[in-house]
Amino acid sequence: MQLNATDYLIFDEESGTYIENPEQVVRDDVEKHHWLNVLKTVLKDWRLYLMLVPMLLVFLLWRYFPMYELLGCFKVTDEVKPVAEQFFSGFSYFKQLLVGAGTLTTEFWRAFRNTFLLSFYGLCFGFPMPIIIALFFNEIRSNILRSTYQVMTYLPKFMSTVVMTSLVMMLVKQGSLTSGTGILSQLLVQLGLISGDTAYAGLMNDPNFFRAIYQISGIWEGAGYDSIVFFAAIIAISPTSYEAAQIDGAGKMSQMRYVVLPCILSTIVIMLITRIGSLLNIGYEKVLLLYNPNTYVTADVVSTFANRYGITGTMKGLASAAEMMNNVIGMLLVIGANTISRKASDVSLY
Amino acid sequence: MKRKLEISELIFKIISYTLLTIFAVCCLYPFLYAISASISGRHAVEYNDLILFPKDIQFDAFSKMFNDNMFWNAYTNTLFITFYGTIWALFTSIFGAYALSKKRLLFRKGFNFFLVFTMWFSAGLVPQYLNYLDTKRVFNAVGIMDDKWLVVIAMGMAAMNIILLRNSFEGVPSEIEEAAIVDGATEMQVLWRVYIPMSKSIIATVALFFGISRWNGYFWARQMISNSNEHPLQVFIRLKLEQYTDPEQMAAWNEAYASDSVIYALIVCSIVPILIIYPFIQKYFAKGVNVGGVKE
Numbered sequence: 001m002q003l004n005a006t007d008y009l010i011f012d013e014e015s016g017t018y019i020e021n022p023e024q025v026v027r028d029d030v031e032k033h034h035w036l037n038v039l040k041t042v043l044k045d046w047r048l049y050l051m052l053v054p055m056l057l058v059f060l061l062w063r064y065f066p067m068y069e070l071l072g073c074f075k076v077t078d079e080v081k082p083v084a085e086q087f088f089s090g091f092s093y094f095k096q097l098l099v100g101a102g103t104l105t106t107e108f109w110r111a112f113r114n115t116f117l118l119s120f121y122g123l124c125f126g127f128p129m130p131i132i133i134a135l136f137f138n139e140i141r142s143n144i145l146r147s148t149y150q151v152m153t154y155l156p157k158f159m160s161t162v163v164m165t166s167l168v169m170m171l172v173k174q175g176s177l178t179s180g181t182g183i184l185s186q187l188l189v190q191l192g193l194i195s196g197d198t199a200y201a202g203l204m205n206d207p208n209f210f211r212a213i214y215q216i217s218g219i220w221e222g223a224g225y226d227s228i229v230f231f232a233a234i235i236a237i238s239p240t241s242y243e244a245a246q247i248d249g250a251g252k253m254s255q256m257r258y259v260v261l262p263c264i265l266s267t268i269v270i271m272l273i274t275r276i277g278s279l280l281n282i283g284y285e286k287v288l289l290l291y292n293p294n295t296y297v298t299a300d301v302v303s304t305f306a307n308r309y310g311i312t313g314t315m316k317g318l319a320s321a322a323e324m325m326n327n328v329i330g331m332l333l334v335i336g337a338n339t340i341s342r343k344a345s346d347v348s349l350y
Numbered sequence: 351m352k353r354k355l356e357i358s359e360l361i362f363k364i365i366s367y368t369l370l371t372i373f374a375v376c377c378l379y380p381f382l383y384a385i386s387a388s389i390s391g392r393h394a395v396e397y398n399d400l401i402l403f404p405k406d407i408q409f410d411a412f413s414k415m416f417n418d419n420m421f422w423n424a425y426t427n428t429l430f431i432t433f434y435g436t437i438w439a440l441f442t443s444i445f446g447a448y449a450l451s452k453k454r455l456l457f458r459k460g461f462n463f464f465l466v467f468t469m470w471f472s473a474g475l476v477p478q479y480l481n482y483l484d485t486k487r488v489f490n491a492v493g494i495m496d497d498k499w500l501v502v503i504a505m506g507m508a509a510m511n512i513i514l515l516r517n518s519f520e521g522v523p524s525e526i527e528e529a530a531i532v533d534g535a536t537e538m539q540v541l542w543r544v545y546i547p548m549s550k551s552i553i554a555t556v557a558l559f560f561g562i563s564r565w566n567g568y569f570w571a572r573q574m575i576s577n578s579n580e581h582p583l584q585v586f587i588r589l590k591l592e593q594y595t596d597p598e599q600m601a602a603w604n605e606a607y608a609s610d611s612v613i614y615a616l617i618v619c620s621i622v623p624i625l626i627i628y629p630f631i632q633k634y635f636a637k638g639v640n641v642g643g644v645k646e
Contacts, residue, residue: 047537055446062504066473066481136366152374160566162584176597179396251358310476323474331471
């Protein structure tokens with residue numbers, strides 16, 4: 001264990017002197033008498049430790065036990081082999097997924113690519129939107145008008161995924177003998193963006209449109225709400241900065257470039273890093289609700305792949321292996337992003 | 351120089367007002383359309399005869415739903431899950447966060463890591479599913495046959511919310527706590543009389559996060575609740591959507607209103623409670639976002 005000076009002494013601002021770190025007092029105490037004393041400290045403070053119990057139990061039972069069961073998923077039940085070998089036989093799933101020759105391998109790679117692409121397009125199109133909206137909010141001087149706009153744009157965030165996807169599906173629904181297409185499809189046809197036949201077949205059934213629908217509904221849902229954090233950064237800028245820029249003859253664009261942008265850059269960087277960190281953690285619920293067999297080509301992500309084969313189907317080991325690879329890479333991305341963030345801006349996200 | 355400045359500012363202002371108005375209208379329009387479509391006549395809905403205002407007003411789609419016992423069941427179930435789920439999550443989180451905020455807690459770093467690790471890595475859907483199945487079996491064995499309790503107790507904890515609470519508790523000045531201890535307060539009283547009142551707004555925010563996620567929960571509720579009488583509203587809506595957008599099933603539809611109107615009516619019913627409390631809770635949401643950047 002690496003110890004720093006602050007582990008022993010901390011600066012007390014009130015008295016202006018250094019005082020002993022209470023954590024170190026306990027540590028010294030424990031070190032002197034070892035485990036018996038640990039027990040004593042715990043017993044003395046039993047109420048505090050009792051308070052911790054429900055939370056630890058919930059996390060242990062329903063977050064960590066699945067991780068243990070993850071190992072069980074790789075076991076090929078074969079009673080002849082010893083336990084150790086049973087575990088290792090699980091690696092055949094990884095082999096089958098990564099370098100196999102069947103349809104499963106192609107489907108896995110497709111799912112992995114889709115996961116990455118959906119996130120990546122979200123980063124390209126979804127990420128700048130809240131910043132732009134926050135800049136626009138800043139232009140509105142009337143408080144009432146701005147609050148109205150904010151209420152309107154935050155609203156979709158409060159809708160459940162089910163309601164949101166239901167609305168999307170109804171707005172672009174396919175036509176049939178008895179009824180026309182959804183109103184949004186009709187609008188797009190009238191604008192000449194899609195052909196009447198495509199609209200009639202249903203945009204939800206066309207793999208070419210899935211990514212667009214996913215991103216646009218994502219912006220509809222989240223852009224207003226996500227702008228809160230950027231807006232907070234913008235209104236924190238002192239008015240004197242603008243005045244100074246104006247006196248120096250800066251136009252609106254120059255003010256944006258030389259005043260606003262540098263001031264909110266750190267917020268942007270932090271949000272961007274968080275976004276990159278969660279590049280592989282795609283919300284499976286939304287994809288699951290929006291996709292159908294016709295759009296698997298572009299819509300199937302690793303979680304839905306696992307859902308299809310592991311929960312609906314019976315290939316539990318294979319599905320777990322696929323998702324585990326995804327999640328491990330995802331975890332490395334999060335940790336990497338966090339490290340970079342700490343190095344770059346002294347802000348650690350966790 | 352002065353003149354040019356005003357023009358560039360004016361142009362930017364006009365652009366931002368216009369685009370913001372367009373965006374705000376786009377955000378709101380689907381909901382307004384859903385309301386109109388739920389009370390419009392069959393022809394108007396099926397052939398997109400209505401753009402914004404309802405035509406041939408009928409309320410049969412709503413009355414069909416209100417007469418459906420399953421709908422009220424689903425609503426009650428959602429309220430049940432939201433209410434008890436939020437209370438349970440708050441109970442565990444507040445106690446846990448309080449203990450974690452104490453510097454004198456042994457293995458504090460270890461406990462923190464225990465929480466944070468679940469944000470980095472999750473076992474995935476399949477092991478989670480098997481785990482919930484096992485839990486369900488245990489629950490049934492001890493006599494809890496209602497799967498709603500499984501959803502309430504086993505699901506919906508979020509490490510992020512606990513960390514938000516912990517950070518807020520850490521910000522409470524220790525002098526106040528010491529004063530309370532000198533006055534003879536027990537650990538519970540310190541928490542109840544000092545910490546909770548002093549972090550009211552963050553607790554409200556966290557309660558809101560839990561509540562909304564419970565109200566909106568869908569996937570696991572659908573997977574785990576086997577009795578359709580116990581389905582929450584989101585599952586009910588989805589099942590209805592699947593049924594009502596299936597052209598084969600709907601070919602024989604011969605009511606005076608469109609089958610789509612029923613779906614729209616359902617959507618309206620599920621968002622009305624949120625719309626009612628929305629103005630009151632909106633500020634807490636904004637707060638939650640701004641305290642989101644946390645440090646360990």
